[in-house]
Amino acid sequence: MKESIVSIENLAFGYNKKKLLFEDFSLEIPKGNIVGLLGRNGAGKSTLLYLMSGLLRPLKGRVVMDGYDVAQRKLATLSDIFIVPEEFSLPRLTLMQFVRLYSVFYPRFSEQVLESCLKEFGLSKDVQLDKLSMGQKKQVYVCFALATNTSLLLLDEPTNGLDIPSKSQFRKVLASGMTDEKTVVISTHQVKDIDRLLDHVLMIDGANILLDVPVSDITDKLYFGEQAVSVPTEHVLYVQPSAQGNSIIRLNTDAEESQLQLELLFNAVLADKEKIRKVFHP
Amino acid sequence: MNSTASKFSLERIALLLKRDISENWKSIFYFFLASYIIVLLWFCLTAYVSRYDEGLTVATSPFGFFCYMTILFMSFCISAVLCFSASRIFKPMSGRGKRIEFLMLPATHAEKFVSRVVYSVFGTAFVLFVVFLVAELTRILIGAVFSVNTWGVMEMGHVVDGVMMTPNMKFDGVFWLLSLISFVWTHSLYILGGTYFTKHPFRKTLILMVLFNSLLSVCFLAFRMGGQGNSLSITTMSMVVYDGVYTWIYYTIYSIFAVVNWWLAYRLFSRSQVMERNLF
Numbered sequence: 070m071k072e073s074i075v076s077i078e079n080l081a082f083g084y085n086k087k088k089l090l091f092e093d094f095s096l097e098i099p100k101g102n103i104v105g106l107l108g109r110n111g112a113g114k115s116t117l118l119y120l121m122s123g124l125l126r127p128l129k130g131r132v133v134m135d136g137y138d139v140a141q142r143k144l145a146t147l148s149d150i151f152i153v154p155e156e157f158s159l160p161r162l163t164l165m166q167f168v169r170l171y172s173v174f175y176p177r178f179s180e181q182v183l184e185s186c187l188k189e190f191g192l193s194k195d196v197q198l199d200k201l202s203m204g205q206k207k208q209v210y211v212c213f214a215l216a217t218n219t220s221l222l223l224l225d226e227p228t229n230g231l232d233i234p235s236k237s238q239f240r241k242v243l244a245s246g247m248t249d250e251k252t253v254v255i256s257t258h259q260v261k262d263i264d265r266l267l268d269h270v271l272m273i274d275g276a277n278i279l280l281d282v283p284v285s286d287i288t289d290k291l292y293f294g295e296q297a298v299s300v301p302t303e304h305v306l307y308v309q310p311s312a313q314g315n316s317i318i319r320l321n322t323d324a325e326e327s328q329l330q331l332e333l334l335f336n337a338v339l340a341d342k343e344k345i346r347k348v349f350h351p
Numbered sequence: 352m353n354s355t356a357s358k359f360s361l362e363r364i365a366l367l368l369k370r371d372i373s374e375n376w377k378s379i380f381y382f383f384l385a386s387y388i389i390v391l392l393w394f395c396l397t398a399y400v401s402r403y404d405e406g407l408t409v410a411t412s413p414f415g416f417f418c419y420m421t422i423l424f425m426s427f428c429i430s431a432v433l434c435f436s437a438s439r440i441f442k443p444m445s446g447r448g449k450r451i452e453f454l455m456l457p458a459t460h461a462e463k464f465v466s467r468v469v470y471s472v473f474g475t476a477f478v479l480f481v482v483f484l485v486a487e488l489t490r491i492l493i494g495a496v497f498s499v500n501t502w503g504v505m506e507m508g509h510v511v512d513g514v515m516m517t518p519n520m521k522f523d524g525v526f527w528l529l530s531l532i533s534f535v536w537t538h539s540l541y542i543l544g545g546t547y548f549t550k551h552p553f554r555k556t557l558i559l560m561v562l563f564n565s566l567l568s569v570c571f572l573a574f575r576m577g578g579q580g581n582s583l584s585i586t587t588m589s590m591v592v593y594d595g596v597y598t599w600i601y602y603t604i605y606s607i608f609a610v611v612n613w614w615l616a617y618r619l620f621s622r623s624q625v626m627e628r629n630l631f
Binding site: 084119122123124125126142143144147148150151152154156157158160161162166170171173174175 | 363366369370373374377446447448449451452454455456457458459460622624625626
């Protein structure tokens with residue numbers, strides 16, 4: 070079992086106390102991984118990120134990081150977590166001024182990481198933050214987040230607002246910025262943007278964990294492929310019509326190599342969660 | 352330079368203040384400029400009015416009346432500005448994005464709270480002090496260059512010192528002390544309101560405060576006026592409010608509640624979450 074960076078222990082939370090979103094919810098976030106937190110709209114992805122960062126306090130249970138309850142927002146926790154929310158505002162400063170004012174709060178801040186990330190996105194440190202487009206603001210913020218070198222980086226819908234080239238640049242900077250000490254949790258419903266980046270997949274639907282498995286396990290046990298419409302589908306776990314015929318998921322009994330198709334897996338889990346879950350937890 | 356001290360750190364408070372000032376220097380400058388113009392105009396107006404009354408610097412003269420009214424008015428304005436500024440103590444937490452950014456900044460609750468108090472309470476008071484200082488210097492300069500008599504706020508204070516405001520209340524040291532206690536109490540309510548309300552904190556606190564104070568005053572007067580019938584004239588009310596021991600008990604309670612308000616504000620802030628509070 071891989072070491073975890075965050076432990077969620079018997080958590081209960083709801084915006085309305087009478088209607089809980091999470092109840093007796095427990096989860097371990099593996100250390101050194103890029104974890105994809107997937108779920109439908111309203112499934113509780115952002116809420117879970119806020120609970121993991123201490124921005125929301127659970128009604129019961131706790132979220133522990135390095136032995137600290139994150140809800141207490143201790144200095145040790147705050148300087149080791151960075152969250153990039155879906156909506157954020159940047160002050161009327163140049164990026165250089167912003168970095169000078171904010172980097173001092175992060176003991177492991179790296180100018181080098183920041184510069185290489187900005188270079189990848191084609192941005193300079195002289196940019197005026199309030200005059201950037203939404204996509205550029207996101208690029209800058211993601212670069213700053215990576216440069217803080219915090220152990221836990223939480224990204225809420227990071228590809229929203231990014232154009233097509235920026236999405237691939239985003240994947241590149243994130244992959245290049247990873248170390249064994251860093252853990253990134255990406256919450257998104259745009260699964261196609263991140264499927265080749267992930268080490269671990271976590272699918273939730275409120276209090277239910279639909280799937281919590283490493284990508285290596287998924288590709289070991291499941292085969293993702295295309296087949297003609299005429300080919301019988303009785304032995305497949307999930308079938309979905311596609312431009313080439315049918316996209317299918319079947320058991321990988323012959324140890325074939327295939328590329329994880331996260332969107333297909335996501336739809337398969339939503340369609341019949343027990344069928345997919347049994348593959349990993351017989 | 353990285354701030355890594357794990358306990359309460361003055362260095363981190365300074366960094367938080369630097370961040371606030373850097374992001375808001377334009378607003379601070381415009382506030383300074385507007386206040387300076389207003390105070391200088393007040394001084395100029397005072398100098399103009401005093402020309403009709405030189406030598407008769409007693410409170411009963413038209414100039415004395417002018418000083419009396421404008422000092423009261425300016426005191427009210429300064430109090431209002433300080434209360435408004437207090438209500439914006441947690442302006443960096445208005446809106447979800449800003450709220451997340453501020454709450455997730457690596458500093459302790461106490462450091463964040465102290466830095467915001469220094470910025471919005473002492474900072475505003477300091478800017479106003481500088482405004483008066485610069486306006487005073489300008490007044491002296493104008494007086495020297497144009498050889499005219501210009502009146503400063505301290506001299507105006509001397510004009511009205513000891514003037515009877517109500518049958519039992521003079522414009523003296525006790526008046527200013529009681530006013531200060533009232534102000535500290537009111538100000539603490541705006542600190543509490545500013546911590547609780549994320550949108551329109553000044554307006555909401557003002558409305559609640561008017562309602563609360565009206566209720567409190569009615570209860571207080573009903574209690575004190577028990578045997579005095581229902582003749583609530585201003586003179587009677589002021590006699591009731593400003594009489595000896597009761598006055599001091601009344602203001603001591605206000606002072607204690609002011610401390611409670613500050614404590615509540617800190618407690619509310621340290622328990623803030625990303626979601627808005629449901630009430631109001």
